[in-house]
Amino acid sequence: MNLPNWSQLPHELIYKLFAFLEVSDQAVAARTCRAWSPGFGQLQDLDLEIGEAVGSAGPQIILEQQFKTVKRLSLRHAPEAPSQILEFTQRIKQLETVTHLTLETTIGLDSLLGNKNTPRLRSLTLIESLTAPCSHLYNQADVLHAVFQKGLEFLDLNIPLVMAAEGWADVDVPIVHGLKHLVVRSLHTDSMREFIHSFVAQTQFPNLETLELHSDEAILSITDIAVIRSGSSCPVLQELTLGSAWIDGVSLSTFANSLSGLTRVRLTACDIPGLQGAEETLRCMLHYVPTLQRLEMVHNRSRSVAAPATLYSVRSGSTQNLTHLVLLGFPAPTNSVLSIVTHAPLQRLRLDNLVDDAVLLNALPPTVTHLDLRFSQRANVSAVDSGYATPVQVVATAPQNLVSLSLHNPSPRILAALAAASPSLRSLDLQQLQAESEPILILPHAPRTENLQELAVHAHGTHAASTALAFVKLFSSNANRLKKLKVAATYPFFDSGENGESVDLFDRSTDVQTLPPLGHTSLHTFILKGLTVPLAAFPSHWATSLQTLETCIPSMPSADLHDLVVAYTHLRHLTLRVTALPFPRQREGGDEDIIDPESTTLSAIHARQTAECERYADEIQRRAPRIKTCAVNTDDVRRRMVRNWVMRRLARRVADLVAV
Numbered sequence: 301m302n303l304p305n306w307s308q309l310p311h312e313l314i315y316k317l318f319a320f321l322e323v324s325d326q327a328v329a330a331r332t333c334r335a336w337s338p339g340f341g342q343l344q345d346l347d348l349e350i351g352e353a354v355g356s357a358g359p360q361i362i363l364e365q366q367f368k369t370v371k372r373l374s375l376r377h378a379p380e381a382p383s384q385i386l387e388f389t390q391r392i393k394q395l396e397t398v399t400h401l402t403l404e405t406t407i408g409l410d411s412l413l414g415n416k417n418t419p420r421l422r423s424l425t426l427i428e429s430l431t432a433p434c435s436h437l438y439n440q441a442d443v444l445h446a447v448f449q450k451g452l453e454f455l456d457l458n459i460p461l462v463m464a465a466e467g468w469a470d471v472d473v474p475i476v477h478g479l480k481h482l483v484v485r486s487l488h489t490d491s492m493r494e495f496i497h498s499f500v501a502q503t504q505f506p507n508l509e510t511l512e513l514h515s516d517e518a519i520l521s522i523t524d525i526a527v528i529r530s531g532s533s534c535p536v537l538q539e540l541t542l543g544s545a546w547i548d549g550v551s552l553s554t555f556a557n558s559l560s561g562l563t564r565v566r567l568t569a570c571d572i573p574g575l576q577g578a579e580e581t582l583r584c585m586l587h588y589v590p591t592l593q594r595l596e597m598v599h600n601r602s603r604s605v606a607a608p609a610t611l612y613s614v615r616s617g618s619t620q621n622l623t624h625l626v627l628l629g630f631p632a633p634t635n636s637v638l639s640i641v642t643h644a645p646l647q648r649l650r651l652d653n654l655v656d657d658a659v660l661l662n663a664l665p666p667t668v669t670h671l672d673l674r675f676s677q678r679a680n681v682s683a684v685d686s687g688y689a690t691p692v693q694v695v696a697t698a699p700q701n702l703v704s705l706s707l708h709n710p711s712p713r714i715l716a717a718l719a720a721a722s723p724s725l726r727s728l729d730l731q732q733l734q735a736e737s738e739p740i741l742i743l744p745h746a747p748r749t750e751n752l753q754e755l756a757v758h759a760h761g762t763h764a765a766s767t768a769l770a771f772v773k774l775f776s777s778n779a780n781r782l783k784k785l786k787v788a789a790t791y792p793f794f795d796s797g798e799n800g801e802s803v804d805l806f807d808r809s810t811d812v813q814t815l816p817p818l819g820h821t822s823l824h825t826f827i828l829k830g831l832t833v834p835l836a837a838f839p840s841h842w843a844t845s846l847q848t849l850e851t852c853i854p855s856m857p858s859a860d861l862h863d864l865v866v867a868y869t870h871l872r873h874l875t876l877r878v879t880a881l882p883f884p885r886q887r888e889g890g891d892e893d894i895i896d897p898e899s900t901t902l903s904a905i906h907a908r909q910t911a912e913c914e915r916y917a918d919e920i921q922r923r924a925p926r927i928k929t930c931a932v933n934t935d936d937v938r939r940r941m942v943r944n945w946v947m948r949r950l951a952r953r954v955a956d957l958v959a960v
Contacts, residue, residue: 322928346370350385351378359392370395374402377429393417400454404429406462410446423454428461428486444471448503451478460486469498476505483512492518492545501527505534510564514543517571521548525558539564539594546571551605552581553612556588563621564594575602578627578651579636583612586640590618599629619644626650633676638663656711661718668699671718674708677732708732719747719775727754728775735761735789739770752779756786764789765810765831773816782820789830811854813837821845824870828852832879835860843868850875856916856932865924874920874927878913878934902938909934 321329329336346367348354354362363370373395377385390408394416395401400423403409409426412418424447444466447455457463468491482505484495492515511528513520520542528534540562549555552574559565565585575581585595622644627634634651638660641649646665652674654660664671702722706729707715719728725748749755755775759767768789776782789810811832821841825848832852846868853861853876865871913932921930 344371347374349376349378350388351381355384372400373398406443413446413450425456428459448473454481456483458485468494481510485514487515489518496524508534510539512541520545522558541566544569549573566596568598571601573603574605577632578630578634586618587612593621594624596626624648628652670704672706723748729756731758733759735759735764735767739767749779754784758788760790784825786827835864848873852877852879854880872928874930876932906937
């Protein structure tokens with residue numbers, strides 16, 4: 301029988317195969333034989349931290365000889381050698397294949413953006429790191445002029461010092477060709493005004509569809525928005541995102557009217573005049589912006605105005621285009637929003653502060669595929685009015701085509717109905733499951749999880765561990781395609797022990813002897829928080845699939861961990877939390893290697909424990925070089941001491957109140 305000669309593979313095939321490997325794996329494969337060595341460097345994504353080693357090699361060797369096919373390149377400075385990135389970027393001559401570039405410096409950028417040096421560049425992200433040297437920022441020649449003249453499609457600017465040094469008024473680019481998505485960050489009031497009135501108002505953006513302005517509490521007036529919306533500057537603008545802006549207007553309706561004609565609006569952490577409840581706000585936005593397809597309003601603040609509150613009527617057909625709706629951070633229950641969007645063609649819906657009432661399930665839009673519902677944490681939610689201003693037009697059943705479902709603090713009724721309704725569910729995220737008592741899972745219908753690929757379960761309470769594992773068993777038993785599993789358990793700050801004594805349960809880990817039956821052969825990520833499971837209990841069939849593991853171990857070193865690392869041959873990323881790292885004490889006989897807490901500071905003890913964790917992480921990587929990232933950590937001893945002191949004070953206070 302003639303065996304295949306792997307050394308005679310065509311170079312084109314070798315290049316394609318190596319493109320699926322990371323740099324470390326490429327280095328191993330390239331040493332297999334001389335014919336495979338050209339495959340090293342066949343990457344499309346490269347993230348470089350420019351330290352001493354990379355800086356001394358230089359861009360000619362790394363970017364022009366080794367990694368000649370990179371399309372998405374990110375250059376970051378190393379904290380221990382921040383000046384290296386300045387010298388490295390100055391020596392870059394050509395990036396012929398790069399289409400997406402991220403830089404933490406602007407030095408030499410005007411020459412780098414020449415058409416001969418970066419002929420295929422379409423996306424540029426500039427980040428100004430405050431830990432890198434800033435001496436190069438001044439006396440720079442027209443950085444802003446160069447980036448807007450390049451003909452990019454995407455531009456993200458987070459360079460406040462450069463913008464302050466050059467000024468927007470001096471950017472002389474009458475027409476910015478090709479730019480479709482512009483992001484400007486770290487704007488304050490003066491720079492926001494200068495950007496809009498000195499640059500946007502004097503420049504034409506014939507292709508700009510998306511504009512994002514992220515500020516530091518900058519004032520944005522209705523006049524400023526009108527300048528942005530003017531047909532002469534941005535004639536095809538469809539999406540506007542505002543972050544942390546103080547909207548200077550007389551009412552919510554005035555602000556909403558200034559957004560008329562847009563199809564996508566995103567407002568995050570803004571101060572908005574006359575912001576009302578969720579239903580009133582949605583009605584106002586749809587009344588003045590009936591073309592909306594996506595609306596996201598996340599944790600905005602309301603500012604009282606003299607204008608009276610108005611409940612706007614929703615125009616006929618104003619919801620027929622609405623496909624994405626996110627309303628988070630409103631103080632009153634948001635159930636009433638469903639009375640407006642029940643028959644909208646929504647695909648994504650995120651609401652918080654919900655109340656579990658009788659019509660909630662039947663009021664959800666049947667077309668939704670990605671659903672995120674966060675229920676109220678009030679003690680007596682049944683007494684809270686959900687605030688329906690208009691009758692809800694009830695649909696027949698709950699959504700049947702869910703692909704992603706996220707529920708925070710759900711009731712068993714909600715959980716059972718939504719989990720059993722959709723056979724196409726691929727991602728399930730259950731957060732804040734109440735675990736004040738032993739779990740009793742009684743669901744009228746078995747959950748449809750045959751297509752589930754990602755499962756996250758988080759329980760909170762004195763029985764968090766058993767509750768979380770019970771839900772994992774319930775929803776993963778039929779999920780044969782499960783790829784990612786995350787289990788988390790958190791506990792009350794303090795609770796009463798068996799003898800009425802206060803027991804510290806905050807941020808602790810519960811010992812669990814076994815895991816539920818997990819026969820998944822395609823699982824590649826397993827994250828365990830708040831539970832300590834013996835590593836010997838981990839299934840052996842994960843050895844050929846698991847790539848990322850995050851778990852707790854009681855102590856270090858751990859013999860079981862060494863066995864697991866050897867057996868799990870595909871493991872690449874490992875994160876460990878040591879739950880019972882002993883508090884350093886002086887041994888009898890005066891061993892100098894052990895720290896006496898009475899003869900040193902807590903900071904020194906913390907530094908010693910951190911060093912021990914780092915040494916153990918290095919030891920694991922020496923035993924298993926295939927592990928690319930390994931992190932070992934433990935509780936900060938300073939935090940632990942302060943927490944124990946607070947716990948003792950609280951326990952005494954509670955005991956005094958009970959005695960009274």
